[in-house]
Amino acid sequence: MNKLLYIICFFLILSCDQKDDHELDINYQYEEENSKEKDIYYLIVNNYTPYTCYVECDGRVIISLNPNKTANNIKISTKNKSFQISYKNYPYTYSYDEKVPGNQGEKYIINIKDPDFPECEKKKVFYVSVKNNEQYTYKICTERGSLISNISPNETRTITLSAGEHILEFEQAEGHTFPPTVYSKIVSGNSCDNKNISIP
Template sequence: MNKLLYIFCFFLILSCNKDNQHELDTDYQYEDGYTKEDSYYLIINNFTPYICYIECNDGFVVSINPNKTANNVKVPTKITSFQISYKNHPYTYSYRENVPGNQGEKYIINIKDPDFPECEKKKIFYVTVKNDEPYTYKIYNNEGYPIASVLPNDICTFSLTAGEHSLTFRQADGYILFPKIDYDIVSGNSCDNKNIFIPPTGSEEILEN
């Protein structure tokens, strides 16, 4: 009997600590009809595949698992602005959500997946190559793999992961003994657009043995 009483008290303490911290990682609901002076209630819907945090400067924190709902979360009326952030989002993102905060009222916060462009989600940027030579060139990446080709007096566009890349431009036709090979370095952040010309500035012709 004493052992059962001890176990019951242990879980009761854990439950009280969790309520005081306002940390929610599953569906959560205060008892219906529960009221207290100087407080209001939130229904928080997380419609994203990410763990989301709702917090403010006063230390109020609610965490909600992906595609979960926290019902009737009691909040002091002095708190009317919340910072919404995404724990395991591919990149840092947050925004503010405001509510009137009137005593006894109930408000809904819907957390949606941010509509970012694909280049931001994939962390890529774009490179446009203009070929001013009368020959076709093949373009190779850092590892020596072909990633694009550009026709004479034409342009082509391809994507690279954000960061710095060393590119090789190899003449594909029109040569007698050895193709002309040029080099250039390009770097960019997500969604940048970069331009490169053939021959690039400072390029050097290399003859293969």
């Protein structure tokens, strides 16, 4: 009887060992397959700006990243190697492209920094140098009559205007009988342009 119990126990132990070994093999293969995701690489994005930034690929937003934040291990298809970075609430519309090699299983870092642009670009303004060729002082005004500046005879004065088209009026401020002489000129410019006009 003891011999029979011994044999039964032996076969039970043997069958349990085989089952455990089989389960371990399955789990090992499953973990190995998951650790090698096909056609995927990982992106780390650091936003070092005071603005919310968007990382886009093929016209869709992959991630929206708050100011001074980091996003780790974003899974990206190896087909996507180029990204467009844009800024929300930036003083003007601005974006740029960022590229990575995109090799499977690799990690890449994109550091987003605050662009170092001149104030005229941020504020969307341009500059106009006005030369007064007349013998009298003139007022430089907007088309709605708001005074921008006065300009003396033979003086050159630089004024700042928002990017776009403007109508400037130059009204004689002295040495005139009623009504004063008024000149109108159209001037337009893009951000940071320098333009020259004269009176008359």
